[in-house]
Amino acid sequence: MPASFRARFRYKSDEFLSSGAGKQLFLLFVLSMVVVLVHTGLAFAFSLHNPENTFGGRFWFYFTRILDAGTMGGDEGTAVRVISTVDTILGVIVAGLLISSLSGNFQERLEAIKKGGSPVIEEGHFLILGWSEKIFSVIDMLCDANDPGRKGNLTFVVMGEGDKVEMDDALRESVGRPCKLVVRSGSSVSLADLEKVAFSEAQAIVVLVNDTDTEDPNRADGRVIKTLMALYNHANGKGRMDKMRVAAEVMLAANREIAEIASDGRASVVKTNDIISKIILQTSRISGLSLVYEELLAFEGNEFHMHPAPQCAGQRFGDVLLDFPNGCVVGTAKADGTHQLNPAADHVIAPDEALLILAEDPNITYAPNRAMGLAQVSIPGSGAAEKAVEHMLILGWNEKIFPIMEEFDNYVGPGSSVTIVCQMAVEEQQKLLADKVGKPKNVDVRNIDGEFTSRKLMEQLQPQRYPTVMVLGDKSGGGGSEDADTRAIIALLLLRDFRRRSGLHTQEVCSEILDPKNRELAATTEIKDVVISNQVVSMVLAQVTQVPRIRPVLEDLFQSEGSETYLKAMSNYVELGQPTTFEHLILAAKVRNEVAMGYQLQSDDAAKRYGLVLNPADRRAPIVPKQGDRLIVLAEDDG
Numbered sequence: 001m002p003a004s005f006r007a008r009f010r011y012k013s014d015e016f017l018s019s020g021a022g023k024q025l026f027l028l029f030v031l032s033m034v035v036v037l038v039h040t041g042l043a044f045a046f047s048l049h050n051p052e053n054t055f056g057g058r059f060w061f062y063f064t065r066i067l068d069a070g071t072m073g074g075d076e077g078t079a080v081r082v083i084s085t086v087d088t089i090l091g092v093i094v095a096g097l098l099i100s101s102l103s104g105n106f107q108e109r110l111e112a113i114k115k116g117g118s119p120v121i122e123e124g125h126f127l128i129l130g131w132s133e134k135i136f137s138v139i140d141m142l143c144d145a146n147d148p149g150r151k152g153n154l155t156f157v158v159m160g161e162g163d164k165v166e167m168d169d170a171l172r173e174s175v176g177r178p179c180k181l182v183v184r185s186g187s188s189v190s191l192a193d194l195e196k197v198a199f200s201e202a203q204a205i206v207v208l209v210n211d212t213d214t215e216d217p218n219r220a221d222g223r224v225i226k227t228l229m230a231l232y233n234h235a236n237g238k239g240r241m242d243k244m245r246v247a248a249e250v251m252l253a254a255n256r257e258i259a260e261i262a263s264d265g266r267a268s269v270v271k272t273n274d275i276i277s278k279i280i281l282q283t284s285r286i287s288g289l290s291l292v293y294e295e296l297l298a299f300e301g302n303e304f305h306m307h308p309a310p311q312c313a314g315q316r317f318g319d320v321l322l323d324f325p326n327g328c329v330v331g332t333a334k335a336d337g338t339h340q341l342n343p344a345a346d347h348v349i350a351p352d353e354a355l356l357i358l359a360e361d362p363n364i365t366y367a368p369n370r371a372m373g374l375a376q377v378s379i380p381g382s383g384a385a386e387k388a389v390e391h392m393l394i395l396g397w398n399e400k401i402f403p404i405m406e407e408f409d410n411y412v413g414p415g416s417s418v419t420i421v422c423q424m425a426v427e428e429q430q431k432l433l434a435d436k437v438g439k440p441k442n443v444d445v446r447n448i449d450g451e452f453t454s455r456k457l458m459e460q461l462q463p464q465r466y467p468t469v470m471v472l473g474d475k476s477g478g479g480g481s482e483d484a485d486t487r488a489i490i491a492l493l494l495l496r497d498f499r500r501r502s503g504l505h506t507q508e509v510c511s512e513i514l515d516p517k518n519r520e521l522a523a524t525t526e527i528k529d530v531v532i533s534n535q536v537v538s539m540v541l542a543q544v545t546q547v548p549r550i551r552p553v554l555e556d557l558f559q560s561e562g563s564e565t566y567l568k569a570m571s572n573y574v575e576l577g578q579p580t581t582f583e584h585l586i587l588a589a590k591v592r593n594e595v596a597m598g599y600q601l602q603s604d605d606a607a608k609r610y611g612l613v614l615n616p617a618d619r620r621a622p623i624v625p626k627q628g629d630r631l632i633v634l635a636e637d638d639g
Contacts, residue, residue: 028094031094032090032091032094035090035094036059036063037059039086040055040058040059040061043058043061118196119195119196119197119198120157120182120184120196120197120198121198122155122157122182122198122201122202123198123201124155124201124202124203125155125156125157125182125198125201125202125203126139126142126154126155126156126157126202126203126204126205126206126545127156127157127159127197127198127199127202127204127205127206128156128157128158128159128205128206128208129159129188129197129205129206129207129208129227130160130188130207130208130209130210130223130224130227131158131160131161131162131167131208131210131211131212132208132209132210132211132214132534133211133481133514133515133534134208134534134535134537134538134541135158135171135208135538136170136171136174136175136176136538137516137534137535137538137539138206138208138538138541138542139156139171139175139177139179139181140175140176140177140538141298141299141538141539141541141542141543142154142156142204142542142545142546143177143178143179144177144298144299144300144542145299145542145543145546146546153179154179154180155179155180155182156179156180156181156182157182157183157184157197157198157202158171158181158182158183158184159183159184159185159186159188159193159196159197160183160185160210161185161186161187161210161212162185163185164183164184164185167183167185168181168183171183184196184197188207188223188227188230189223189226189227189230190230191230191234194230194231194234194236195234195236199231199234199236199237200234200236200237200240200241202244203245204244204245204246204247204545204546205231205244205245205246205247206246206247206248206541206545207224207227207228207246207247207248207249207267208249208541209221209223209224209249209250209251209272210223214251217251217252217255217273217399218252218255220250220251221250221251221252221255221258221259222255224248224249224250224255224259225250225255225258225259225262226262227248228246228248228259228262228263228267229262229263231246231263231267232262232263232264232266232267241266242266244266245268245545245546245548246263246266246267246268247267247268247269247270247541247544247545247548248263248267248268248269248270249269249270249271249272249537249541250269250270250271250272251271251272251273251399252271252273252399253271253273253274253403256269256271268544268545268548268551270537270540270541270544270551270555271555272537272540272541273399273400273403274403274555274558275536275537275540275554275555275558276400276512276531276533276536276537277400277401277402277403277404277407278403278404278407278558278559278560279293279531279536279558280400280404280470280472280510280512280531281404281407281408281411281470282558282564282565283510283529283531284392284468284469284470284508284509284510284529285390285411285468285508285638286508286565286566286567286638287508287528287529287567288528288529288567288600288610288612288630289529289565289567290510290528290529290530290531291528291529291609291610291612292565292567292597292598292612292614292632293536293565295614296358296557296565296614297536297539297540297543297554298539299542299543301360301614302358302359302360302614302615303358303359303543304330304356304357304358304550304553304554305327305356305357305358305359305361305362305364306333306354306355306356306547306549306550307324307327307354307355307356307357307359307362307364308354308355309349309354309355309366310351311366312349312355313349313350313351313353314348314349314351315348315349316345316346316347316348316349317329317332317343317344317345317346317347317348317349318344318345318346318347318374318590319370319373319374320349320355321586321587321590321595322369322371322372322583322586322587322619323366323367323368323369324355324357324359324364324365324366324367325365325367325369325619326359326360326363326364326365326615326617327357327358327359327364327365327615328357328358328359328586328595328596328597328598328614328615329355329356329357329595330342330356330357330358330595330597330634331343331355331356331553331595331634332347332349332350332353332354332355332356333353333354333355333356333549333553334350334352334353334354335352335354337549337552339356339552339553339556341356341553341556341557341562341563341634342562342563342593342594342595342634342635342636344593345374345590345593356553358597358614358615359615360615369583372583372584372587373587374587374590374591376587377584377587377588377591378591379572379573379574379588379591379592380571380572380573380574380575386413387411387412387413387442387637388412388413388638389412389413389414389415389416390408390411390412390413390416390467390468391416391417391418391419391466391467391468392408392416392417392418392419392466392467392468392469392470393418393419393421393461393463393466393468393469393470394418394419394420394421394469394470394472395421395422395452395469395470395471395472395474395491396421396422396452396471396472396473396474396484396487396488396491396512397420397422397423397424397429397472397474397476398472398473398474398475400472400512401420401433401472402432402433402436402437404470405418405433405437405440405443405445406437407559407560408443409440409441409442409443410560410561411560412442412443413442414441414442415442415444416442416443416444417443417444417445417446418443418444418445418446419445419446419448419461419466420445420446420447420448421448421450421452421457421461422448422449422450422452422474422476423449423450423451423474423476424449424476425449426447426448426449429447429449430445430447433445448461452471452474452487452491453487453490453491453494455494458494458498462498463494463495463498464495464498464499464501464502464504464507466507467506467507467508468507468508468509469495469507469508469509469510470509470510470511470512471488471491471492471495471509471510471511471512472488472512473485473488473512473513473514473533474487474488481514481515481534482515482518484514485513485514485515485518485522488511488512488513488522489518489521489522489525491511492509492511492522492525492527493525495507495509495525496525496526496527499526508529509527509529510527510529510530510531511527511529511530511531512531512533513530513531513532513533514532514533514534515532515534516532516534516535519532523606528606528610540554557634562636563594563595563634563635563636564634564635564636565597565632565633565634566632566633566634566635566638567600567630567631567632567633568630568631568633568635568638569629569630569631570585570599570625570626570629570630570631571625571627572592572631573585573588573589573592573631574588574625576625576626576627576629577624577625577626578624578625579622579623579624580622580623580624580625581619581620581621581622581623582596582599582616582618582619582620582621582623583619583620585599585623585631586619589631589633592635593635593636594633594634594635595633595634596631596632596633597614597615597632597633597634598612598613598614598615598616598631598632599612599613599616599623599629599630599631599632600612600613600629600630600631600632601613601623601625601626601629602626602627602628602629602630611629612632614632
């Protein structure tokens, strides 16, 4: 049946009133004017007494009464008082409606602001898409990288799919650097939401894996891939995204190629699980390595710089090692993205090659130094290095275990073994390892289904018998990062107890901790090597965001092929007890086909980083090496 006039009128009026504050205020204004005009007309029609008999005078007379009830106190005559009373009552109603309208619309506006719906008007900001616990460290690292002396000049725009108020509170509570934080709630795969955060006006973009997606790595990577597609195909980004620095993380190595295709090779895509896995593995095998990586990846100490050095073109790599007094030369890099870590001493530096130099900042000094050469340096004799037989215990299970197993098999010799303890059926463990890693060449794998925080299980396992122990952040029990860290710390306490009871002092233990707040607790269990997964990923992403060309260098640094970071006994380079200098150690390392980056003079003082020094300031200061002192080098093997 056709709608009645009343129904149609109500529908139209509802539609009009719901269309915004502007129309509501306009309606109230029109109603007020209609009332005033009607009453003014009645005053003329009945020749009512009025101080002013002009139209304007009568209009003002009734207009003031609709605005303020107090003005009718001096009215004379019954008719005037009746009209004024009606006028005032209607004025009270209009005022009430006005206040209600303004209050309701103001509340709606506040709710919209809380939801993060308004567009961002910023330029030159850092845009972070996605929400995870890594976001706090990413912001801190980027603040350190972009002129640490600046006070709050950097702007970070964050867009996640969570509640804006909750994200705001978390950022303000956890970000430790002065900066401007702008938060919006939205989806990074939505073209409209990307436009809302002014992505095309940013100076750099970081795409993070959502914490809510980490249980399904393919789902997590899928969102990152779609985000890259949205960024590089958005109409607003045409002509701008080509020069934009974009760094993104993926969890699975297999998805890295797809993400690069999505960005047409323009984004720097980092395989975060692979990098963390390799850092954990290398750190578990080499005591003190976590401190080296912590400094290499942070912006507060020494990091890698690509330094153009045209004055070195045509010279051999081994001849320029001492020419930079405030930096350690570790390799070469070309504009096309190729690089060499630890090239041969006789490698001739090409005109299009820059030098990879470990230094505190890009202000690297060139001062040719020919006081000593490789030919003048002799080192203690050493035989050819062979891959050692190693036995490792892994407590816990997560996605990082697959690249760990693959890399460990590449590092060690035949006859090595790995024992894995986690709350997963042995058959399932074996199936997953077979599907994702294959059959190891050098390692025998033993799988145990059990809770590694159980003393009873540990008594059966006797963990002190293993020279190397790795504790992974295991979320299988539920509870997220905090629960995983709690279980890891309990495992570390049990390991410490077994070491003490057996009188063991030489066990290498490395633990993965997810939340940086739990690092100090983990360190109280008497282990030096704690890898903070989220923080390391943040550091890598910040480095890659600042200098996209550094990504392949970092990935090369963490894999078993080529040169990796080692801490080797000083006795490999000089006679113990005999005075030497870091300049001499640089050349001695190159005689062994290695490059030196620093040293560690044995110390138990955690405040002094256990005696570790990267890129020493005084290269000619005397050093008297003793047993336990080590040189930090890039080398192809640990011999």
